[in-house]
Amino acid sequence: MSPTRGLTIAVPRGALFPPTLDLLDGLGLDTSELRSNDRKLLFADVGLITMRPSDVPTYVEAGAADLGITGKDVLMEQSERAIYELADLGFGRCEMVVASVAGPDPAAEALRRLGVMRIATKYPKIATRHFEATGRQSEIVEVKGSVELAPLTGLVDAIVDLTATGVTLEQNGLIVRERITVCTARLIANPVSHKLRSAEIDYVLERLRAR
Amino acid sequence: MIHPIPSGTRDVLPDEMRELRAIGERVRTVFDAAGYGEVYTPALEYESTLVPSAPPPAYRLFDDQGEVLVLRSDMTVPIARIVGTRYLDADPPLRFCYLAHAYRGVRPQRGQSREFLQAGVELIGPPGAVGTAEALTVLCAALDAAGLAEYRIGIGDASIYPALLDGFGVPSEARAPLLQELVTRDFVGLQREVDALGISQEAASALLRIPQIRGGREILDGEVGAAGKALEGLRDLYDHLSPDVAGRLIFDLGLLRSLGYYTGALFEVYDPMLGVPIGGGGRYDDLLAHYGRSLPAVGFALNIERLHIALMGEERGGQR
Numbered sequence: 360m361s362p363t364r365g366l367t368i369a370v371p372r373g374a375l376f377p378p379t380l381d382l383l384d385g386l387g388l389d390t391s392e393l394r395s396n397d398r399k400l401l402f403a404d405v406g407l408i409t410m411r412p413s414d415v416p417t418y419v420e421a422g423a424a425d426l427g428i429t430g431k432d433v434l435m436e437q438s439e440r441a442i443y444e445l446a447d448l449g450f451g452r453c454e455m456v457v458a459s460v461a462g463p464d465p466a467a468e469a470l471r472r473l474g475v476m477r478i479a480t481k482y483p484k485i486a487t488r489h490f491e492a493t494g495r496q497s498e499i500v501e502v503k504g505s506v507e508l509a510p511l512t513g514l515v516d517a518i519v520d521l522t523a524t525g526v527t528l529e530q531n532g533l534i535v536r537e538r539i540t541v542c543t544a545r546l547i548a549n550p551v552s553h554k555l556r557s558a559e560i561d562y563v564l565e566r567l568r569a570r
Numbered sequence: 571m572i573h574p575i576p577s578g579t580r581d582v583l584p585d586e587m588r589e590l591r592a593i594g595e596r597v598r599t600v601f602d603a604a605g606y607g608e609v610y611t612p613a614l615e616y617e618s619t620l621v622p623s624a625p626p627p628a629y630r631l632f633d634d635q636g637e638v639l640v641l642r643s644d645m646t647v648p649i650a651r652i653v654g655t656r657y658l659d660a661d662p663p664l665r666f667c668y669l670a671h672a673y674r675g676v677r678p679q680r681g682q683s684r685e686f687l688q689a690g691v692e693l694i695g696p697p698g699a700v701g702t703a704e705a706l707t708v709l710c711a712a713l714d715a716a717g718l719a720e721y722r723i724g725i726g727d728a729s730i731y732p733a734l735l736d737g738f739g740v741p742s743e744a745r746a747p748l749l750q751e752l753v754t755r756d757f758v759g760l761q762r763e764v765d766a767l768g769i770s771q772e773a774a775s776a777l778l779r780i781p782q783i784r785g786g787r788e789i790l791d792g793e794v795g796a797a798g799k800a801l802e803g804l805r806d807l808y809d810h811l812s813p814d815v816a817g818r819l820i821f822d823l824g825l826l827r828s829l830g831y832y833t834g835a836l837f838e839v840y841d842p843m844l845g846v847p848i849g850g851g852g853r854y855d856d857l858l859a860h861y862g863r864s865l866p867a868v869g870f871a872l873n874i875e876r877l878h879i880a881l882m883g884e885e886r887g888g889q890r
Contacts, residue, residue: 421680422845439677441846443755545758551840551847553755554724554820557784564782 366552366559369419369427371412374523375544378450379428383407386566416440416547425552426560431542432521436482443548445560446567451544455485457537458528459517460510464536466517470495479509479518486519489539507531578676578684586878590687593881594669594874596715597689604708606667606691611648613671614639619651621860623830628675628684641673646831646854646869649692654861662695662865669874681846681876690851690871694858697866699803702835702853703810705868709839709851710815716877718841719884721848723818724784725807725837726825727800728852734780737796738773752781753826781824789821797823800834807835831857839872843883848876 370379370393380390388405401408408424413436415429420440427442430451434444457478459466466476475496480486483499490497500515507527509515521542522528528535546567548560575581582590598608617630617638624647627640642648645668657664669689676682689712693705706723713721731752735745744767751759757778764777776795783789790805801823808816820840827836827850836852851870858865 420845444758447758447761549845550755551842551845554784554822554838554840555722555842557820561782561784 364559365406366426366556366563367406367408367424369415369424369429370407370409371415371427371429371544372409373412375412375428375430375451376409378448379544382428382448382450382567385570386563413437416442419547419549422549422551425549425556426563427547428544429547430521431540431545432482432485434545434547435540435542436484438484441550443550443553444545445548445553445564446546448544448546448567451542453521453523453542454535455482455519455521455539455542456528456535457489457517457519457539458510458522458533458535461532461534464517465510466536469516476517477515479506479515480520481506482519482521485539489519507533576684578678578682580683590874590878593716593878594687594689596717597712597872597874598667598669600708600712600715601667601689601691604665604691604711606665606693606708609649609652609666609668610670611642611645611652611668613641613673615642615648615651616640620647621831621857623857625674628673643674644672645670645688645690645871646692646857649869650857650861650867653694653858653865654863658863663701664694665691666694667691672871681844681873681879683875687874688849688871689874690849690869692867692869694865694867696868697855698834698853699807699810701866701868702807703815705851705870706807706811706819706837707815709837709849709870709872710818712872713839713877716881718848718877718881720843721818721839721841721880722820723837723839724820724822724825724847725804725835726822727804727835728826728832729834730794730797730800730823731781731826733797733800734777734795738769738777740767740769748777749826752824755824757782783823784820786819786821787816789823794823803835827852835868837870841880841884843880844876846876848880849873 380393383390392402393407412429413433415427416437418424419427419442432455469476475498477498477500478486479500479502483501486499502509506518506520510518511531553560617640625643627643629641631639633639649666653664671685671687673685676684678684691708693701748763751763761778764774780794787808790801794801825836831854832852833855834853838847838850841848849870849872853868855866858867
């Protein structure tokens with residue numbers, strides 16, 4: 360019987376997936392099936408479910424998962440969720456930045472001459488908060504796909520996006536104008552599970568600290 | 571033709587209503603047998619009646635005189651008002667119960683309505699462990715009567731963290747960000763704020779470690795420095811409880827509730843079938859003074875809709 364007996368953990372697919380699996384190995388969970396089967400979503404016998412990172416807070420808040428792993432960017436964007444943030448896992452380090460096309464900053468010019476900057480992002484709340492906090496008027500354009508496209512086509516003056524290496528920005532002729540915050544992977548918990556499953560959750564935290 | 575209803579409200583049709591009524595009736599019967607008289611107060615109160623520590627009202631309106639009215643955000647404040655106006659000379663203890671709607675600006679989802687039905691009690695007069703033990707006993711009797719089997723009660727004390735901050739000499743202006751991180755249980759944020767205080771390593775690790783301690787009676791014997799008095803209060807409370815009630819408790823040294831008026835012991839009700847608390851309460855020894863009667867008090871409220879969801883989950887015996 361695993362020491363995390365009966366806990367359900369929401370696991371993010373995507374960039375955070377490989378380091379998360381390594382972390383789960385360290386907790387003594389068997390992740391071999393997750394590594395070999397990338398179509399299956401629910402691994403009930405080891406208490407793991409896989410999903411998009413942005414869905415992790417949804418499952419954890421409702422208690423469909425007791426614990427979850429997701430990026431701080433997701434948590435900041437979904438700041439209204441009633442979940443507990445237990446630990447900074449350190450991996451998956453990215454920066455949330457404001458970027459625009461190289462040369463004179465079109466966003467600065469738009470703000471000066473038109474009073475408002477148009478900003479494309481997948482993170483409308485983080486972007487709104489950032490520009491409000493820095494006293495600039497902005498019009499947020501929410502896009503679902505490649506954000507880098509938006510400033511190249513004249514849709515917007517700048518973007519707010521997450522970048523790990525800066526390579527994608529660079530390849531699209533964009534440069535970082537401002538760094539909003541650093542985001543890493545976090546361990547989150549359902550508030551009720553945090554009480555009812557405290558022994559198992561504290562075991563996980565202890566193993567994480569001992570890494 | 572679409573005729574919408576306001577966000578966060580909903581209609582209840584006969585099948586559900588029958589079940590909600592039955593739960594409410596079972597709970598109210600317990601309150602009544604324990605000597606708690608039912609009261610009803612207006613859904614509308616003057617905004618000026620509210621204390622700043624009350625849950626913020628979600629709906630404000632004007633009456634024909636231009637006075638600002640609010641839809642009540644809980645029943646504790648209206649009952650405190652009643653005690654301060656209609657029971658000015660009555661000798662404590664006073665016992666009241668209610669089954670009534672309250673209104674808050676929550677994000678609507680299952681178990682989270684902006685208009686929600688609460689069943690609760692307020693016990694005015696008995697201080698400390700005696701009063702809290704009675705409230706917990708009534709709470710467990712009500713949950714038992716409703717038919718909930720697997721519930722647990724998380725209990726802490728609102729004075730634990732302030733006492734720790736006092737003990738380590740953290741200035742009052744530096745406390746708000748710490749308490750904010752703790753209320754939302756952002757332990758990564760709490761670590762950041764504690765590190766920023768520039769206090770000793772030992773003090774910093776206590777401020778991070780102690781609010782994460784949860785468990786049975788044994789944790790109350792741990793070393794918690796300046797919070798020792800609060801733990802003594804919880805040990806005293808434990809000794810006042812019957813084994814049935816005591817067996818339901820999970821002590822949680824980091825428990826804080828978002829309502830500002832709690833002063834001492836405070837608690838929340840959990841069930842494995844629901845990811846959010848079913849209800850909660852605690853001691854509010856300073857609130858009644860605001861309404862002209864300086865009496866210690868304790869109370870709790872159960873959210874009937876959430877209780878219903880948990881009951882159905884347990885009945886189905888399966889996944890929440």
